Structures are given as C-alpha cells and as structure tokens.
Amino acid sequence: MSAKKSDFRQRIAAGMADRRVIRAVHQATFHKVETVADALSLLRNHQELRDLAARIKQHTLENLPGYLEQFISACERNGTRVHFAADAAAAREIICEIARVSGSKLAVKSKSMTTEEIHLNEALEAAGVRTVETDLGEFIVQIDHDRPSHIVSPIIHKDRQQIARALVRETGCDYTEDPTELTAVARKHLRDVFRHCDLGITGVNFAVAETGTICICTNEGNGRMTTTRPRVHVALLGIEKLVPRLRDLPVFLKLLARSSTGQPLTVYTTLITGPKRPADPDGPEQVHVVLLDNGRSEILGGPFIEVLRCIRCGACLNACPVFRNIGGHAYGSVYPGPIGSLVTPLLSGIVAHAELPRASSLCGACRDACPVKLDIPGLLVKLRARTCNRQPLTKRMGMTIWKWIMRSPTMFGCVQRSMRWFLRPDRDGWISNGPGPAGEWTKVRDLPPPPKKSFHRRWREEWADED
Amino acid sequence: MKTNDGPKTGVTNDDARRDAVDAFVNSLKRRRHDAPAKTMLPEDIEIVTRLVERDEDPAALFTQTATTVGVNVHSATTADWLDVVAKLLQEHQAKDAAIPPVGDGFFEAERVEQLKQRLVADGVAAKSETDDETLFSVDMAITGVAAAIAETGTIACEARPIIARGSSLIPPVHIAVVAAEQLLPDLCDYFNVLSKRSELPADASLITGPSKTADIEGVLVTGVHGPATVHVVLVRES
Numbered sequence: 222m223s224a225k226k227s228d229f230r231q232r233i234a235a236g237m238a239d240r241r242v243i244r245a246v247h248q249a250t251f252h253k254v255e256t257v258a259d260a261l262s263l264l265r266n267h268q269e270l271r272d273l274a275a276r277i278k279q280h281t282l283e284n285l286p287g288y289l290e291q292f293i294s295a296c297e298r299n300g301t302r303v304h305f306a307a308d309a310a311a312a313r314e315i316i317c318e319i320a321r322v323s324g325s326k327l328a329v330k331s332k333s334m335t336t337e338e339i340h341l342n343e344a345l346e347a348a349g350v351r352t353v354e355t356d357l358g359e360f361i362v363q364i365d366h367d368r369p370s371h372i373v374s375p376i377i378h379k380d381r382q383q384i385a386r387a388l389v390r391e392t393g394c395d396y397t398e399d400p401t402e403l404t405a406v407a408r409k410h411l412r413d414v415f416r417h418c419d420l421g422i423t424g425v426n427f428a429v430a431e432t433g434t435i436c437i438c439t440n441e442g443n444g445r446m447t448t449t450r451p452r453v454h455v456a457l458l459g460i461e462k463l464v465p466r467l468r469d470l471p472v473f474l475k476l477l478a479r480s481s482t483g484q485p486l487t488v489y490t491t492l493i494t495g496p497k498r499p500a501d502p503d504g505p506e507q508v509h510v511v512l513l514d515n516g517r518s519e520i521l522g523g524p525f526i527e528v529l530r531c532i533r534c535g536a537c538l539n540a541c542p543v544f545r546n547i548g549g550h551a552y553g554s555v556y557p558g559p560i561g562s563l564v565t566p567l568l569s570g571i572v573a574h575a576e577l578p579r580a581s582s583l584c585g586a587c588r589d590a591c592p593v594k595l596d597i598p599g600l601l602v603k604l605r606a607r608t609c610n611r612q613p614l615t616k617r618m619g620m621t622i623w624k625w626i627m628r629s630p631t632m633f634g635c636v637q638r639s640m641r642w643f644l645r646p647d648r649d650g651w652i653s654n655g656p657g658p659a660g661e662w663t664k665v666r667d668l669p670p671p672p673k674k675s676f677h678r679r680w681r682e683e684w685a686d687e688d
Numbered sequence: 689m690k691t692n693d694g695p696k697t698g699v700t701n702d703d704a705r706r707d708a709v710d711a712f713v714n715s716l717k718r719r720r721h722d723a724p725a726k727t728m729l730p731e732d733i734e735i736v737t738r739l740v741e742r743d744e745d746p747a748a749l750f751t752q753t754a755t756t757v758g759v760n761v762h763s764a765t766t767a768d769w770l771d772v773v774a775k776l777l778q779e780h781q782a783k784d785a786a787i788p789p790v791g792d793g794f795f796e797a798e799r800v801e802q803l804k805q806r807l808v809a810d811g812v813a814a815k816s817e818t819d820d821e822t823l824f825s826v827d828m829a830i831t832g833v834a835a836a837i838a839e840t841g842t843i844a845c846e847a848r849p850i851i852a853r854g855s856s857l858i859p860p861v862h863i864a865v866v867a868a869e870q871l872l873p874d875l876c877d878y879f880n881v882l883s884k885r886s887e888l889p890a891d892a893s894l895i896t897g898p899s900k901t902a903d904i905e906g907v908l909v910t911g912v913h914g915p916a917t918v919h920v921v922l923v924r925e926s
Contacts, residue, residue, distance in 0.1 A: 449853045488895065
C-alpha cells in the first residue's frame with residue numbers, strides 16, 4: 222500500500238518535473254477547450270442535448286440485458302458473429318483464435334481504448350500475428366515503445382523531434398521535422414501494411430441494438446481502412462456502448478466530436494452492418510463482435526452505474542487542472558484523467574488504485590465539460606469513501622478525533638483557542654513551518670495565522686446584542 | 689469447418705459461441721439488472737437534436753459548412769457539370785481516374801458513361817476496375833454519393849454492389865458528384881432515411897472533410913490514410 226502510494230507520488234513528481242511536456246499539454250488542452258467551447262455554442266441547446274444523451278444512455282444501461290439480446294439477434298440476422306469475453310484474458314484468447322483460424326498473419330488496428338484495456342497487441346504478437354497500430358499517434362507510440370498519455374490525442378506529450386527520430390528509426394526515411402512530411406512518411410509506410418493485411422481490429426464508439434450496427438468514428442480514416450481492407454474484421458465492444466435505436470445516434474454524434482475536438486462530426490463516421498454482401502467489391506468477408514465485460518457488469522448493478530455512460534470524448538482530460546499539470550502518464554493507468562480515476566479503480570480493483578480517486582481537486586471542470594453529464598467529482602468522493610477503511614490506522618484515528626471535535630461546539634472552541642499557541646507565524650506573517658503533522662501540509666503551502674479573536678467571540682462581543 | 693479447434697472460446701463452434709453469449713445475458717438478468725427502468729427512453733428527440741429545419745436552403749448551408757471542414761465545393765448545373773469535373777482533373781493534372789461502372793444518386797450509369805467519354809477525349813484514362821492495383825495507383829477517384837448533409841458539410845457513401853468502399857478512401861483526391869436534391873438539412877434526416885430502409889448497407893460512411901490529423905504538436909495535416917483533397921461538385925437543375 223505505502224509502496225504503491227509512493228510510486229504514484231513519484232510518477233506525479235516526475236510528470237510535473239518535465240516542463241517541456243507540461244508546457245505542451247497546457248498548450249494543447251487550452252487550445253482544445255477554446256475550440257470545443259466555440260463548437261458547442263453553435264448547438265441550439267447544448268444543455269438539453271447533454272441531458273438527452275445522458276437519459277438515453279442511462280435508460281439503456283438500466284435495461285441492458287434486453288438491449289443486448291436485441292443487438293445479438295440483429296447481428297445474427299446480419300451475419301455478424303457475436304462472441305462473449307468475461308475478462309481481458311478471454312477477449313485476447315478469442316481474438317487470437319479468430320486470427321489463427323482465419324490464417325491471419327498481419328493485423329491492422331484502428332485506434333481503440335478498449336483494446337488498450339485488454340493489452341491485445343502483445344498477445345497477438347506472441348501468437349505470431351504482426352500487429353500494426355494505424356492511428357498516427359498510436360503508430361508513433363508503438364514504434365517508440367511508449368504509452369499513450371491521452372485517450373484522444375495519444376502523443377500529446379511528444380514533440381516533433383522525438384516523432385521524427387522514431388520515424389527515421391522505423392522507416393529509414395530522411396530526417397525532417399515538418400509535420401506534413403512526417404505524416405506523409407507514415408502514410409506511405411502504412412499504405413503498404415493496409416495493402417497486405419488480413420485482419421482488422423477496431424473498437425466501437427456506439428452499437429445500435431435495433432439494427433446490429435456498429436459505429437466507428439475516426440479523423441484519419443484508420444477506422445474506414447481497417448474495416449475495408451482486411452478479409453476479417455474483429456470489433457471489441459464494451460457492453461456499455463449500446464444505444465437503442467439508429468435515430469439515437471445523431472444525439473451522440475453531435476456531441477462527441479464537438480466535445481472532443483470541436484469538429485461538427487469526426488471526418489469519418491463509419492456505420493457497419495454485417496460483412497460485405499456477395500456483390501460488394503470490397504469489405505471484410507467476416508465480421509466478429511467480441512462483447513467485453515471485464516468488470517462492467519459489476520458496475521452495472523451498483524451505485525456507479527452512470528460511469529458507464531462515458532463516450533470517451535476526452536473533454537474531462539482537457540478541462541482538468543490536475544491532468545494539465547501532471548500529464549497522462551502520471552496516472553499509471555490505461556485511462557488517465559478524471560474519467561480514468563473513476564473507471565480504473567472500478568474496472569481493475571480499488572485496492573491497487575486507491576490513490577487515483579484522490580488525484581483530483583474536485584473543482585468540477587470535468588463535470589461541466591462532460592457531454593453525458595457525469596458527476597465525476599461526486600462519484601470520486603463516493604469512491605474515496607470506499608477506500609477510507611484502507612487508510613493507515615493513525616490516519617483513521619486522527620479522523621475520528623477530528624470528527625469528535627467538529628461535532629462539539631465546546632471542543633471546537635477549545636481547540637480553536639489552543640491553535641493560537643501552536644501555530645506561530647514566521648516573520649513574514651505566514652505559517653510556513655507547522656508543528657507535527659501540519660508540517661507536511663505547510664511544506665508546499667503557507668497558512669495565515671489564526672486571528673486573535675474567533676468568529677464566535679466577535680459575534681458575541683460585537684453583534685449579538687443587536688438582535 | 690473444423691469443429692475441434694478452440695472449444696473453450698467457441699470461435700469455430702457456432703453453438704458454443706452462442707451459448708456463451710446467451711449465458712452471459714441470462715446471468716445479467718438473474719442479477720436483476722433488468723429491473724424496471726427508472727429512466728424512460730426519450731421519444732421525441734429531434735426537438736432538441738435538430739439544428740437545421742427542413743425549410744432552410746440546404747445548398748447554401750452545405751456550401752458554407754463543407755468549406756469550413758476543408759471540402760472544396762464547386763457549383764454546377766446539369767448543363768455544365770461535365771466541364772466543371774473536367775476542369776478539376778486538369779487542375780490536378782490527373783493522368784487517370786477511378787470511376788465506378790455504375791454510379792450512385794445523381795451520378796447514374798448514363799452520366800458515368802458521358803463523363804468517361806469526356807475524360808477519354810481529354811486524354812485521361814478512366815478506370816472502372818476496383819482492384820487494389822487500380823485503387824492504390826490512380827491519381828483520383830470520382831464517385832456519386834448516397835446523400836449529403838447540409839448541417840455538417842457531410843457526404844454519405846454507402847457500400848453497394850460494384851461500387852467499392854475503397855474508391856472514396858484510397859486515392860489521394862476524391863471528387864464527389866452531388867445533386868442538390870440529394871441534400872438533407874440535418875444529420876437527423878439521414879438517420880431517419882436509414883431507419884426506414886428494409887435492409888442497411890454493410891457499410892455507410894459519413895465523410896466530413898479530407899482525412900485529417902493534429903497528432904503532431906497539434907498541427908493540422910490532411911491526407912493521413914484517406915484523401916488529402918475532397919471536391920464536391922454540387923449540381924443544380926439548369
């Protein structure tokens with residue numbers, strides 16, 4: 222526990238120390254917040270649209286078994302094969318098996334957080350399937366043996382020099398720092414991969430219960446390429462991604478890109494309903510949907526059900542002052558930022574991630590930015606409550622005493638008066654070196670000295686008899 | 689089909705696969721997740737969602753929104769659209785272009801034939817093959833669309849027999865020929881149209897601008913995997 226905690230503290234310190242990265246993250250997130258605000262102001266009624274999106278998702282989650290049944294039978298009608306994976310290991314096993322049975326040797330991946338969650342790439346490589354990320358950011362992450370630091374902009378922490386060096390090493394191209402030229406190098410390299418790949422792996426942004434349609438949103442076209450070029454398409458679908466009807470999609474599509482990057486829609490919004498029809502010249506012959514539970518059904522029945530409304534737009538990361546100042550890697554989890562601090566402990570166990578819900582100032586910027594109206598600060602507090610009996614004994618005892626003092630006006634007054642003796646200001650008039658446990662707190666903060674008279678006393682002396 | 693492979697995952701055994709899926713849904717039901725919902729499914733969602741009314745002029749709006757997302761919109765009439773397309777090919781100095789043998793929407797078979805003749809006369813090779821060799825080598829593709837959306841500046845390309853998905857995706861330049869009558873005011877309208885179909889296409893792609901990324905230091909670059917340049921020739925009755 223304490224070792225874990227210090228790991229987390231170390232990652233935060235390391236994140237904050239890298240001024241170059243923090244500057245880049247500040248610049249990118251502030252820019253996004255501005256663009257997103259402009260885009261949302263063009264909506265006729267942003268608040269009502271958020272409310273609608275939240276209600277549709279909440280309704281679907283409360284009735285999930287019925288909608289899953291509907292989705293599964295629609296898929297069977299369309300010729301899409303649906304699999305079930307209880308956890309990450311089962312999902313990896315199913316996807317590797319699909320690769321093996323279809324004789325696939327080269328897999329292309331479209332950007333997908335859910336496949337990151339199950340650590341799919343290593344498993345496919347071990348099964349002898351070369352696996353290539355095709356989103357530009359994720360491709361750079363892969364060839365530079367790095368980790369993504371943002372759920373929408375994975376290389377927000379990298380500068381063009383690092384990207385250039387990675388591409389030179391991987392492709393043998395001439396060194397250039399021009400983003401257009403660097404993108405062209407990646408395009409050329411990945412074209413060859415797209416031409417020869419036999420397996421395509423994607424996540425899913427939304428799945429429509431009534432029609433068995435899956436919706437994939439990308440800007441670069443990696444989603445379209447991955448569902449057009451290979452013979453076999455595997456979509457990994459978190460069970461929370463369902464919406465009831467086709468006509469519900471505009472509600473979410475109008476919010477997703479606007480909240481994420483400020484675009485009216487992502488450049489490519491792809492709606493897949495089954496494998497290619499016999500007369501279609503291209504498209505996959507097989508479409509597999511792997512339904513992933515991996516802890517979601519536990520959340521479904523409990524007080525954190527609304528967390529599953531999340532559509533992974535990344536708006537809460539961009540809005541978060543903590544994320545901006547420590548960067549995505551400090552969180553040490555696949556999903557960083559405010560939503561990650563909720564999702565990670567709920568999916569992968571609160572014991573190992575007890576510090577994450579505390580990595581928030583609860584300022585509420587994430588709640589205001591969320592297109593599906595998740596009360597992230599409220600849920601973080603609820604989650605903190607779950608970890609309180611895991612705190613060290615001294616801290617728990619301290620909190621009990623604290624509670625006792627705070628509930629008794631006499632004790633409170635007594636302690637308040639005694640504070641004046643314990644807390645002595647320095648020459649500058651501030652307390653920067655508190656006694657005992659307060660010392661840790663005042664290391665990074667200054668405390669004003671307690672006033673000579675308490676509020677209670679002033680009230681009695683100055684105003685009380687005016688009534 | 690081999691039956692003994694992967695009995696655990698049921699990848700090759702359809703019955704085992706379906707059983708695993710059903711068992712999961714049933715376990716969810718047993719856990720009382722299907723208790724009567726507290727949240728009703730909203731019925732009248734368009735009141736809030738719709739941004740563009742049906743009585744607005746979709747052509748003017750489309751020209752504005754598509755231009756904003758980086759599409760080059762060219763105005764044409766049924767009398768001069770061939771000239772407008774031919775001029776675009778000239779500007780790109782295209783040697784060859786992929787054109788599907790039958791078109792979509794306005795770009796119907798007869799007009800495809802007219803365009804091909806025009807291109808041949810201009811010395812451009814018109815290729816109707818949709819094999820990899822063609823799609824990965826041609827200078828551009830010319831297609832019709834299933835619909836276009838004024839609200840967002842979007843063109844909708846749907847997979848159809850003989851029309852390759854790859855033609856609006858793989859070549860570096862995409863010219864879409866759109867009739868003004870194909871314009872829908874709002875994104876909601878496209879999904880209303882889709883909802884009424886008896887069968888959905890295997891792939892329907894809403895394309896809103898050229899392929900884009902801002903992954904490298906937030907600098908906007910076009911043409912990552914899809915076309916770097918998208919032209920829409922918007923054809924009105926002359």
